[in-house]
Amino acid sequence: MVSVAERRTPGVLDHRRDSRGGSTALDLGRAGRVVRSALGEPPGIVERTRWLFAMLAVTVLELVVLPAVVLGGSDEWAGAVGATAVLWTSWVFGYRRRRSPMLMDLVDAVALAGLAVFAPTNGAVTWVIFAAVLFRSQYGSAQRSFARAALFTGALSAIVVLWPMVPGHGGTSAVSSLLTSVPVILLAAMIGSHLAGSVRAREHLALLEGVLGTMGARLLGTTDADAIREIAWVALDRISEVTPGLVVIKITAGADGLSVEHATSGVVVPAVLPADLESALERGDSACDRSPEAHAALDAAAGGPHAWVCLPLAEANQTVGRTWFLVGAPNRVPPAALTAVRNLANQVTLAMRNSAVHRDLTVLAEVDGATGLANRAAFDAAVARDQQGVALRETSVLFVDLDDFKDVNDVHGHRAGDDLLRVVADRLHEATRPGDLCARIGGDEFAVLLGRTSAAAASAVAQRVVEAVSTPVTLPDATVNVSASVGVATVVGGDDPETLVHRADLAMYAAKAQGKGRVQVFESDLLDRDPSWVVFERDLAAAAGNGQLVVHYQPVVSTSDGRCTAVEALVRWQHPRRGLLQPGTFIEVAERTGAIGSIGVAVLRQDVTDTATWQHDHPRTVLPVHVNVSALQLDDDTFALAVADCLRDAGLPADRLVLELTESRLISSPQAIVRLHAMAASGVQIAIDDFGTGYASLTTLRTLPAQVVKIDKSFVAGCTTNIEDRAVIEGVVAMADRIGLRVIAEGVERPEQRALLLSMGVREAQGFLYLSPQPVAGLLSWLAERPPVADARVDRILIPFTPRHSA
Ligand code: C2E
Ligand code: CA
Ligand code: CA
Numbered sequence: 001m002v003s004v005a006e007r008r009t010p011g012v013l014d015h016r017r018d019s020r021g022g023s024t025a026l027d028l029g030r031a032g033r034v035v036r037s038a039l040g041e042p043p044g045i046v047e048r049t050r051w052l053f054a055m056l057a058v059t060v061l062e063l064v065v066l067p068a069v070v071l072g073g074s075d076e077w078a079g080a081v082g083a084t085a086v087l088w089t090s091w092v093f094g095y096r097r098r099r100s101p102m103l104m105d106l107v108d109a110v111a112l113a114g115l116a117v118f119a120p121t122n123g124a125v126t127w128v129i130f131a132a133v134l135f136r137s138q139y140g141s142a143q144r145s146f147a148r149a150a151l152f153t154g155a156l157s158a159i160v161v162l163w164p165m166v167p168g169h170g171g172t173s174a175v176s177s178l179l180t181s182v183p184v185i186l187l188a189a190m191i192g193s194h195l196a197g198s199v200r201a202r203e204h205l206a207l208l209e210g211v212l213g214t215m216g217a218r219l220l221g222t223t224d225a226d227a228i229r230e231i232a233w234v235a236l237d238r239i240s241e242v243t244p245g246l247v248v249i250k251i252t253a254g255a256d257g258l259s260v261e262h263a264t265s266g267v268v269v270p271a272v273l274p275a276d277l278e279s280a281l282e283r284g285d286s287a288c289d290r291s292p293e294a295h296a297a298l299d300a301a302a303g304g305p306h307a308w309v310c311l312p313l314a315e316a317n318q319t320v321g322r323t324w325f326l327v328g329a330p331n332r333v334p335p336a337a338l339t340a341v342r343n344l345a346n347q348v349t350l351a352m353r354n355s356a357v358h359r360d361l362t363v364l365a366e367v368d369g370a371t372g373l374a375n376r377a378a379f380d381a382a383v384a385r386d387q388q389g390v391a392l393r394e395t396s397v398l399f400v401d402l403d404d405f406k407d408v409n410d411v412h413g414h415r416a417g418d419d420l421l422r423v424v425a426d427r428l429h430e431a432t433r434p435g436d437l438c439a440r441i442g443g444d445e446f447a448v449l450l451g452r453t454s455a456a457a458a459s460a461v462a463q464r465v466v467e468a469v470s471t472p473v474t475l476p477d478a479t480v481n482v483s484a485s486v487g488v489a490t491v492v493g494g495d496d497p498e499t500l501v502h503r504a505d506l507a508m509y510a511a512k513a514q515g516k517g518r519v520q521v522f523e524s525d526l527l528d529r530d531p532s533w534v535v536f537e538r539d540l541a542a543a544a545g546n547g548q549l550v551v552h553y554q555p556v557v558s559t560s561d562g563r564c565t566a567v568e569a570l571v572r573w574q575h576p577r578r579g580l581l582q583p584g585t586f587i588e589v590a591e592r593t594g595a596i597g598s599i600g601v602a603v604l605r606q607d608v609t610d611t612a613t614w615q616h617d618h619p620r621t622v623l624p625v626h627v628n629v630s631a632l633q634l635d636d637d638t639f640a641l642a643v644a645d646c647l648r649d650a651g652l653p654a655d656r657l658v659l660e661l662t663e664s665r666l667i668s669s670p671q672a673i674v675r676l677h678a679m680a681a682s683g684v685q686i687a688i689d690d691f692g693t694g695y696a697s698l699t700t701l702r703t704l705p706a707q708v709v710k711i712d713k714s715f716v717a718g719c720t721t722n723i724e725d726r727a728v729i730e731g732v733v734a735m736a737d738r739i740g741l742r743v744i745a746e747g748v749e750r751p752e753q754r755a756l757l758l759s760m761g762v763r764e765a766q767g768f769l770y771l772s773p774q775p776v777a778g779l780l781s782w783l784a785e786r787p788p789v790a791d792a793r794v795d796r797i798l799i800p801f802t803p804r805h806s807a
Contacts, residue, residue, distance in 0.1 A: 025156045046203045049195070053135040054095040060131040061087060064124045065115065072351050079118035086111040086620040087128075091135065100139035108132060109155040116159055116178050126181045130188045134566075137192025138199075145196075149189035151183050199337070207242040208340040211235050215344065216738055223358040232348045233262055236341070240264040243337040245330040247302045250313075253278055253322045261323070267301050281310055281324050302328050309333045311342060314349045314724040343734055349724065350731030353692070370418055371425035379439035379447055383497040386451055396458030397500050398448040399487040399508035400428070400465055403516040405444035408480050419475050420482065427468040432461060445460060447504070455490035455521060460488040462519040470517055483517035490522075509533075539575070540586055541595045544602035548574045552607050552773035555782065556626065556744055556766045559758040564783060566658065568626040568766065569607040570773045571599070591632050600605075600633045601642045605649075608657065610776055611652035614783075626658040626687060634672035635663075640679050647684075653685030662689045673703055680705035685743070692728055709736055710763070713747020720752055726760070733761045 019073070031311040042051055065084055090107050096102045112132065129152060143271050156178050166265035215235035222228055237484050240246040249263040251273070258273040258281075277294035293779045313323040327333050327341050346650030366378040374382065386395055402424065409417035421440070428438040428446060437449040469484040487507025491500050503522040510529065511520035543549055551572055556566040573581040590596040604627055611625040633639050647654055659679070680686055687708035692715055711732055718725035729745070736743045745757050757765060771782050 025136075030782075044203060045206075046196075046199055047528075049199045050095065050098075050135075050138045053131070053138055053192075054091060057091055057131040057135040058088060060127050064127050077118070080115055083111045083114035083118060087115070087132070090251075093095060093134075094136070094139070098139070100136050100144075100148075103134070105151055108136070110150050113154060113155040113159045116156060117163055126184050127177070129181050133185055133188035134192040136197045137189055140807060142193040142197065145189045145193035148411055149185045152185050155184075200793075204242060204334070208239060208336055211238045211242070212343055212347070212734075213338060213738060216347060216735055217345060222351060223261050223355045225352060225355045227353045228348060232344060235344055237264050239337060239340055239344070240266075243334055245306070246333070247306070247328045247339050248341060249298070249301065249326045251277075251281065251324050251326060251330070253281070263301070266303070268303065270297055270301050273297060277347070281312075281326075298326060299327060304330065306330055307332050309338060311338075311345060312723070313345055314727040341763055343730075346727045346731040347726035347734060348731075350692075350735065353724070353728055357693070368505050371421050371440050372444070373425050373428075374437055374439035376439065376441040379437065379441055379449065380497065380501070381438075382437050382449055383501060386449060387491075387497045387500070393452060394454050394492050395500070396450040396453040396455065396461075396488060396490040397504040398450065398458065398462050398465065398470075399489075399504040400446040400448065401485050401508050401512060402444040402469070403483045403485055405482060408482065412475065412478050412480065416475050416478065416480070420473055420480060423473045423475075424469055424482075427471075428465060431464040431468045436461075447501070453490070455488065456491055458488045459521055463486050466517050466519055485512040485516065486519045487511055488519060488521045519576060537589060537593050538596070540573070540590055541593065541598070543573055543575075543595075546596040548576070548578070549599060549602055549606070550574050550775070551603060551610065551626075552775055553779040554608075554766055554773040555771050555779065556764050557770045559745075559754055559763055559765050562770070563786060564623060565764055566624045566626055567611075567779065568628075568660070568773075569603065569610075570628070573604045587630070591630055594632075596630045596632055597636055600630060600639070601646075603627065604642065605646045608646045608650045608652050611656060612652040614780065615652065615656070622656070624656045624658050624659050624685065625788075626690065628660045628662070631661065631672070634675055637671070637675065640675050643679060643684065644682070655685065658685040658687050660687045660689040660710065661704070677705050690746075691732060706741060708742045708744060710744045710746050710766075713767070716745050716747045716753055716757070716765075716767070717749075719756055720750075724805065726756075729757070729762065730760050737761070 022764060024465040042048060061084055065080060086107065090104050090111065112125070112129055115128065119125050133145075133149060133152065136148055192746045212235070212453055215231055218231045222231060235246050240248060241590050247264050247267050249267060249269075252259055252261045258278055260269045260273070263269055274291075274293040274297045276291040277297070280291040280294045295308065298308055305328070307785050308326055308328045311325045311327060313325060325341060325345060327338055329337070366374060368375040383395075383397065399538045402420075405417065405420070421444070424446065425438065425440065428448065432438060432448055434449070435451065439447050439449075441447050448461070450461060453461070453567040454601060465486055466484055469482060472479050472481050485508055487504045487510065489500055489503035489507055503526075506529075507520045507522040507525045510526050511518040513529075514520070539594055550573070551571055553567045553569055555564040556568060557563065558565050571583055571587075573583075573586055575581050587596070590599050607625050607627050611623065614623070615621070629639075643657070643659075647657060661676075676686060684706065686704060686706045687710055688704065689710050690712040691709045693712045711729055715728050719729055733743055735741075742764065743762050745762045745765040746767065748754050748757065748765040750769060753767075754765060754769060771779070774782065
């Protein structure tokens, strides 16, 4: 009896034997694959077309000639069959080798001539010649196709002249009628080479697109500059691989003159670059043509005569000097490849900028740029760390505010003010111990964290700080006297770090209230007194409830025809004493104190209600409303509910609401992102605001279900003069096109900016050029003069994106 194990063993052994020597079972599989690959369509449009014409030629040969020979009963059938066999072999060989060398053309010419002589009817031969020329035209240049056509024509003409002279054969065939095939040969060569050209161009374009797409995907989420360069060069190598003869050389003009930074594979980088190359590069484009020495050096590097185009690059880091791509190809640089390289350069500029901002922000996240002290975030983090898990340990915080700093700024200018801040920073260091943390936490506000320091010791340090700061400061143009008010707060054990900082802050205000240059230690009755900022914060917290928030609207406009495609809601605070306040003066405070929650919901309700009203009054008009949302609002899990409530109460469809998230204040919590996805799934659209200013730039797009990016106004402001700003905009447009995002440019103020943006493919814009933010009435009267996009166009233009991230 055979056990299960035994029964299974032979199978395993068989398999091993197969993989070494090959058994019948596997051989059959392999044979099947060979047959399939011989008969099956290969991938790629060029190869598929060649396959099609190869099949056509072979089939015509078999179907038209052989039956004619056999049925026609020609006594010269052996010659025809021989010629057919030669053609068949030559074509299959050419197809498999993917080329059509001159020798094969000669063989074809002789065999076709033979077929023409021996075949019973000239009509049949004409079809074979037609198919043969079409097929062969798929290889090599158009010139080769016409040379081949001339060769075949010559062969037929030779037959017409020579055949009647062969003894015993004069007049055997009516060979003279063969010349009727000549127009067919020319026609086939023309059609074939034209078709081959356009099919190759299409495949080339698809390959280039693929390369850029892959690179774009890899660049998303890459912030390391070296990694970005590496990704770019992999893509450039690939572009040159799919574009015959294309080479790219990156040249930098630094302090030591010109140097080659990198080049695509195969380029022999010259040790020394000719002197006239730099002036050629400066002249731009194909200017190398006018510098023979430069041209010769580049040709030598590329290994043969090339045409050269020069693309100036916008390097994010200009300290390395100016840079260029030199793109070369034999005869002429194909426009599609040049566009691809230009596109690549723009995407790389965008990624490099992203990387630079990322690097700066990583440093900025901890250091105050003006003084080199720690900044507020680093200070708060240090206080929190200090308080963590310690019991019964005294920690003190000093809050230091300069008295009359504003006067120094006003009288001596901002530069003097900045110098003064640096001097104060130095004096803070001198007045404290090396282990203490000095920070600048606002305009003229400093703080010091004194670890393991009692209230009494902290007061002594505070006094030293007051004395140090009050020593006259000699600036380049003046000597100034300032003083400092210092608040001291001390806690014992792990108290809430915010409370500690808040108390030092209150004490500082109390010190200031008593006059300049004083120290005040925190006492609990200070909590009952109200410095002005406390009043401001309290008013702000109540502003939403008191109906003091006002919304202004600014239209988003189509750059091509100036019609309105959406509106953005921008909040203002009608302050009872200070008048109408812009968001810049209170949004940050609201975020810090948490008032943003109530403000955000009140504004959202107002925006959605207004939109629903004009929607109701103008049913043929669809204007989505863009609402700014602070990242902090998303940390609150009731926000999504509030959005749904507001939409339902106002009766506004979800796709008329676009939530704008400022990219620099990145949504980092995973729950917030989950909430965003849920809202997006309900139809609400997401826009990324101020795009390009935050370090998250490209990475953000991967995690957020966004449909819109808004290019920050700083790029628009610079686009007409600054090549880097332009490159960033072009890069954003290319990337947005690829992943299906709408692009809106912000802050368009001048007609030339609009024209440039339009030419760069930005379809929507916003800015003072069209309309500054207005109260509802102002917006409606502006709209009345310019009917917004309506009806069928609306659906196409306004809601072109079905949410990509459904539940
Ligand atoms: P944002 O979202 O980038 O809004 C665009 C800002 O650019 C607005 O400033 C607008 O008045 C201004 N602007 C429009 N066109 C032009 C132009 O052509 N040139 C220039 N230079 N500026 C232009 P605004 O109204 O002061 O708002 C400032 C920021 O406050 C907004 O920037 C937004 O981040 C925030 N914000 C406004 N409303 C809200 C809100 O309801 N909630 C939250 N969380 N933030 C808001
Ligand atoms: Ca906005
Ligand atoms: Ca913005």
